[in-house]
Amino acid sequence: MAEPALTRSVEDYLKAIFRLSHQGGFATTRDIAGLLALAAPSVSGMVKRLSEMGLIEHVPYRGVQLTSQGRRAALKMIRRHRVLELYLTRHLGYDWDNVHSEAERLEHAVSDDLIERMAAALGDPRYDPHGDPIPTATGDIEETELVSVADAEVGAELELRQVGTQDPARLRYFAEQGLVPGVRVSVTDRQPFNGPTTVYLNASGTARIVGRELGQLLWCHLAVAAAERG
Amino acid sequence: MAEPALTRSVEDYLKAIFRLSHQGGFATTRDIAGLLALAAPSVSGMVKRLSEMGLIEHVPYRGVQLTSQGRRAALKMIRRHRVLELYLTRHLGYDWDNVHSEAERLEHAVSDDLIERMAAALGDPRYDPHGDPIPTATGDIEETELVSVADAEVGAELELRQVGTQDPARLRYFAEQGLVPGVRVSVTDRQPFNGPTTVYLNASGTARIVGRELGQLLWCHLAVAAAERG
DNA sequence: TGATCATATTAGTCTAGTCTAATGTCGATT
DNA sequence: AATCGACATTAGACTAGACTAATATGATCA
Numbered sequence: 001m002a003e004p005a006l007t008r009s010v011e012d013y014l015k016a017i018f019r020l021s022h023q024g025g026f027a028t029t030r031d032i033a034g035l036l037a038l039a040a041p042s043v044s045g046m047v048k049r050l051s052e053m054g055l056i057e058h059v060p061y062r063g064v065q066l067t068s069q070g071r072r073a074a075l076k077m078i079r080r081h082r083v084l085e086l087y088l089t090r091h092l093g094y095d096w097d098n099v100h101s102e103a104e105r106l107e108h109a110v111s112d113d114l115i116e117r118m119a120a121a122l123g124d125p126r127y128d129p130h131g132d133p134i135p136t137a138t139g140d141i142e143e144t145e146l147v148s149v150a151d152a153e154v155g156a157e158l159e160l161r162q163v164g165t166q167d168p169a170r171l172r173y174f175a176e177q178g179l180v181p182g183v184r185v186s187v188t189d190r191q192p193f194n195g196p197t198t199v200y201l202n203a204s205g206t207a208r209i210v211g212r213e214l215g216q217l218l219w220c221h222l223a224v225a226a227a228e229r230g
Numbered sequence: 231m232a233e234p235a236l237t238r239s240v241e242d243y244l245k246a247i248f249r250l251s252h253q254g255g256f257a258t259t260r261d262i263a264g265l266l267a268l269a270a271p272s273v274s275g276m277v278k279r280l281s282e283m284g285l286i287e288h289v290p291y292r293g294v295q296l297t298s299q300g301r302r303a304a305l306k307m308i309r310r311h312r313v314l315e316l317y318l319t320r321h322l323g324y325d326w327d328n329v330h331s332e333a334e335r336l337e338h339a340v341s342d343d344l345i346e347r348m349a350a351a352l353g354d355p356r357y358d359p360h361g362d363p364i365p366t367a368t369g370d371i372e373e374t375e376l377v378s379v380a381d382a383e384v385g386a387e388l389e390l391r392q393v394g395t396q397d398p399a400r401l402r403y404f405a406e407q408g409l410v411p412g413v414r415v416s417v418t419d420r421q422p423f424n425g426p427t428t429v430y431l432n433a434s435g436t437a438r439i440v441g442r443e444l445g446q447l448l449w450c451h452l453a454v455a456a457a458e459r460g
Numbered sequence: 461t462g463a464t465c466a467t468a469t470t471a472g473t474c475t476a477g478t479c480t481a482a483t484g485t486c487g488a489t490t
Numbered sequence: 491a492a493t494c495g496a497c498a499t500t501a502g503a504c505t506a507g508a509c510t511a512a513t514a515t516g517a518t519c520a
Contacts, residue, residue: 009478028497028498030496030497030498038477038478038479039478039480041478041480041499042477042478042479043498044500045500046477049477060499061484061485061497061498091351092344092347092348093347102340102341102343105339105340105341106336106340108339109335109339110335110336111335114318114322114332117323237506239506239508258468259467259468259469268507268508269508269509270467270468271468271469271508271509271510271511272507272509274470275469275470275506275508276506276507276508278469279506290468290469291467291468291469291514291515
């Protein structure tokens with residue numbers, strides 16, 4: 001039961017795969033590569049290693065899924081990240097929009113002990129500064145309900161989790177627009193009378209205008225509701 | 231002035247070389263290898279890279295010295311380490327004998343910004359929990375002239391400043407004995423032929439007998455020399 | 461002076477992780 | 491059913507950093 005120490009790279013891959021595998025689906029090589037900003041063959045290579053380690057299941061040319069061991073490791077990283085973000089904002093004066101990169105580096109270096117001390121100092125919190133649920137130390141995470149881009153409040157921060165169509169033309173279009181699972185967007189505007197929604201892609205710093213029909217296909221996790229923002 | 235990002239390994243080598251080259255001497259391949267628990271040829275290889283990077287000067291078969299750039303980088307790591315140790319003990323309930331390994335990992339992952347926030351939260355401290363001076367953000371470090379308990383004159387008044395080991399067993403023992411940084415002691419006796427030293431703890435009014443090996447780890451600031459006493 | 465021995469260095473191998481270029485696979489379109 | 495294009499994989503090279511085995515250096519002592 002002694003979990004072997006994972007490298008930083010491995011931890012990052014597991015987190016990415018977790019984010020990309022919306023309920024029972026496969027995370028593809030291409031999407032993992034996109035999320036981690038790596039070349040596709042690098043991902044193929046790592047996928048081989050991860051599946052030999054028993055952290056993922058790989059179906060060639062289809063994609064990968066986390067095993068229970070991989071999922072446990074991914075949730076542990078997510079707990080670390082979110083506890084760190086909350087600690088840094090509450091105790092060290094970070095803002096919710098600049099904690100991410102600090103936590104991203106620290107999550108690979110902290111011990112379980114330190115994370116539990118931080119969590120205790122925070123009163124065993126359930127949500128991070130972005131409103132995302134914090135997995136428990138035992139690896140349980142609150143299931144969050146999804147909202148479509150077409151219905152999300154203006155001002156909300158969303159993380160795209162699931163695309164509700166199999167139509168290749170639409171899927172291709174979403175991919176071209178950078179609207180792929182894992183991406184974080186802010187809802188900046190919506191035209192009245194069921195009009196289009198404008199979202200801002202946090203990573204690329206660009207905006208997209210999404211009509212109602214397509215917006216209803218983009219199911220997102222609500223990271224921060226409009227009302228909660230400072 | 232944009233310092234390139236250094237790898238964890240490089241940072242560890244620089245710290246080790248700093249520790250081994252007090253007062254202008256050379257740090258040898260063997261000693262670096264010993265301190266970092268690496269094989270000597272690994273050190274030879276890294277020495278070559280470090281000197282190409284301009285971080286050290288290498289005199290073949292003699293050893294290495296830090297350049298000013300290398301020294302600056304080393305002091306930055308030492309500042310990080312000591313601020314982290316102090317923060318973890320003051321704010322997260324760590325003991326002075328178990329912070330070391332946590333700080334050792336974190337020091338490579340924290341940003342300058344985070345360290346300065348921690349330092350500010352601590353009131354810009356000058357000493358870490360072991361009594362070691364913390365370099366300033368600009369890279370200055372207090373030069374202290376220290377004497378070990380094993381070598382101090384009988385009759386001297388000392389203030390314990392640094393404990394020259396990271397070994398948890400020894401650190402714990404010292405803590406049990408009340409021999410922790412900041413404590414003031416008087417040297418009341420020493421047995422001949424490198425025998426043990428007897429010190430009197432001014433605060434608790436008790437005596438301790440310290441063998442030569444451990445006494446050489448207890449570095450003290452000389453408060454009052456024997457000759458100066460009334 | 462020269463032999464000996466500790467230490468340093470070179471030579472060569474290994475692993476993890478990255479990359480580019482070349483090749484396979486598979487589903488969609490004709 | 492054939493083809494085309496997107497995606498995945500393999501092949502092969504590179505880097506940092508470690509290792510072991512072999513060799514070089516230089517200090518010490520007879």
